[in-house]
Amino acid sequence: MRVLRPLAAVVAAVLLAYLLTTVVHNRYYYFAAYVVLQYVVLATAWNILGGYTGYVNFGTAAFFALGAYTAVVLLKTWKAALLVMVVAGGAVAGLLGLGIGYLTLRLKGVYFSIATLALAVVLQTLIMNWDYVGGATGYYAIRPRTVPLFDDYVAFLFVVMVLLAALSLSVAWAIEHSRLGRGLAAIRDNEEAAECLGVPTLRLKLLATTLSGALMGMAGAPFPYFITYIEPASAFNLDYAVNSLAMPMIGGTASWLGPLVGAVLLGTAQQVATVTISSELNLLIVGVVLVAFVILAPEGLLGLVRRRQQRRPA
Amino acid sequence: MASRLVVQEVVAGYGAVQVLHGVSLTVHEGETVILLGTNGNGKSTLLKCIMGLVRPAAGHIFLEVDGRRCDLVGRTPEEIVDLGVTLVPEGRRLFPKLSVEENLLLGAYRREARRDADTTLRYCFELFPVLAQRRRQLAGSLSGGEQQMLAIARALMSRPRFLLVDEPSVGLAPLLVRHVITQVKEMQQRYGLTVLMAEQNFHQATRIADRGYVLVEGRVVFEGASAAALGEHELVKKYYLGL
Incomplete structure (x- = not known):
């Protein structure tokens, strides 16, 4: 029962997205929706570690880019299928997440965040100097000319991202409704107390960092096909770190719905700004909105709604 | 059936600072034992050592159940909780x-x-x-x-057999201190718990204690075989009773 509900939601979301591609043919919408959905995945993945467990990760770009560059290696070496790239990207980034998990043994709070930021810089430098994947000049990922069932490859990428978004939301939902979620919340609220009670803190943290990293890597794996020309500066863009942190904060970090709401609102606003004014505005939008929320609604939109509801019946 | 918690010559500290200088004590099944000592004498550190939160540099800590010895040093807090030992940390930590x-x-x-x-x-x-x-x-x-x-x-x-309580009276009004200490006793009797409690409130703690140890600068300076014996020791008089 419990597993069936999110599973049904994933299948329904993918089917709906596929039906949409048979009706809407304007490619721009798929490009825009892909970016928003990619942020749904990143924000949800970030929230598993940042929101539920209380470890703020500033290195989203590292996990995302690792997924993307894993895909590049697979593409260049074996011309692998997209599905293989997504699974492998998730696995490699998940391994990096596991490593980050061991960092939490020694680094907490802001020091953990600084370490994750440094991780992104180190990884970017490594990739820039790795000629096989194009180094600093980048790599052209040529999309397959056709894909079964779809007229357009971008529409296909859009459906893949719908699948990943639904998948990560299901994972977040499942964590929230399980003992694991309560254990993670205990670590966030008071790690030492959790330890005193026999909550296996290290194991839970490793699980959270691995899951979070894997989902970010999966979001990055289709990126080379999406952008067709990938280079370190775009794959490691600071936007990923800032957005994936700001979106859950704006939506509300306490529930799986928060990152979804935040990513859809902020992601859409950025897409509109990109078309109407300039993409240079995107980080400014995030900054202003984030400051406003931290001051006016520290528990995000969902927290604001909840407080309204609690006040009404009284 | 008889079980006991034994601490033997435990030396522990944080980095370069040594807090415990060879502490030994024993808590028998069904007893309520208090650890007396003012701030900074190592009461919390000792409880943390038992719980596996601080690793002693030397010494032994073990449970003896039916003559079988089970070492606690080197075990994770999870494993220690599984063995029936739980800590109520200082400052509540909810x-x-x-x-x-x-x-x-x-x-x-x-x-x-x-x-x-x-x-x-x-x-x-x-x-x-x-x-x-x-x-x-x-x-x-x-x-x-x-x-x-x-x-x-x-x-x-967590259904413990051994309950470690670290200063339950911290930050509570005097009336509540009495209440909380009474509840610790009630629980102890009801569940047949074995209690090791660190406390600074001498009068309240001795009300429920069977025995006690006085910890000064990381050493056990006095072992009181009964609550009354504790009250008669000079150090206790000096520090707690103002005599």
């Missing part, structure tokens, strides 16, 4: 953003305790009716006394 009930259920995180979680939860609510009233409230919004009760009840949820 999960402020979780509800009273969620706090309690976290006490029963281990598999053994989880099985009986419903029953234990009912016991806890019987013992502390105020927690039942507030079960959906956030732990952070409770009063100091209620928070201490929750901290004790939460430890009880």
Whole structure:
């Protein structure tokens, strides 16, 4: 029962997205929706570690880019299928997440965040100097000319991202409704107390960092096909770190719905700004909105709604 | 059936600072033993060593159950909880953003305790009716006394045989201190617990104690075979009774 509900939601979301591609043919919408959905995945993945467990990760770009560059290696070496790239990207980034998990043994709070930021810089430098994947000049990922069932490859990428978004939301939902979620919340609220009670803190943290990293890597794996020309500066863009942190904060970090709401609102606003004014505005939008929320609604939109509801019946 | 907790010549500290200089003590099954000592003498550190939160540099800590010895040094806190030892940490350390009930259920995180979680939860609510009233409230919004009760009840949820309590009176009004200490005793009798309690409030602690140790600068300076004996020791008179 419990597993069936999110599973049904994933299948329904993918089917709906596929039906949409048979009706809407304007490619721009798929490009825009892909970016928003990619942020749904990143924000949800970030929230598993940042929101539920209380470890703020500033290195989203590292996990995302690792997924993307894993895909590049697979593409260049074996011309692998997209599905293989997504699974492998998730696995490699998940391994990096596991490593980050061991960092939490020694680094907490802001020091953990600084370490994750440094991780992104180190990884970017490594990739820039790795000629096989194009180094600093980048790599052209040529999309397959056709894909079964779809007229357009971008529409296909859009459906893949719908699948990943639904998948990560299901994972977040499942964590929230399980003992694991309560254990993670205990670590966030008071790690030492959790330890005193026999909550296996290290194991839970490793699980959270691995899951979070894997989902970010999966979001990055289709990126080379999406952008067709990938280079370190775009794959490691600071936007990923800032957005994936700001979106859950704006939506509300306490529930799986928060990152979804935040990513859809902020992601859409950025897409509109990109078309109407300039993409240079995107980080400014995030900054202003984030400051406003931290001051006016520290528990995000969902927290604001909840407080309204609690006040009404009284 | 007889079991005991033994601490032998434990040396421990944090980095370059050594806090415990060879502490030894024994707690027998069913006893309530108090650890007396003012701030900074190593009471909390000793309890943390037993719990596996601080690793001693030297010495032994073990449980003896039916003559079988089970070392605690080197084990993780999870394993130690599984062996039936739980700590009520100093300053309560609740999960402020979780509800009273969620706090309690976290006490029963281990598999053994989880099985009986419903029953234990009912016991806890019987013992502390105020927690039942507030079960959906956030732990952070409770009063100091209620928070201490929750901290004790939460430890009880893990179904311990040995309960370590670190300064339950910190930050409580005098009337509440009496109340909380009485509840520790009640619990001890009801569940046949073995209690090792660090406390600074001499009068309240000796009310429920069978025996006690006085810790000064990381050493046991006096071992009182009864609560009355503790009151007669010179150091205790000097530090606690102002005589």
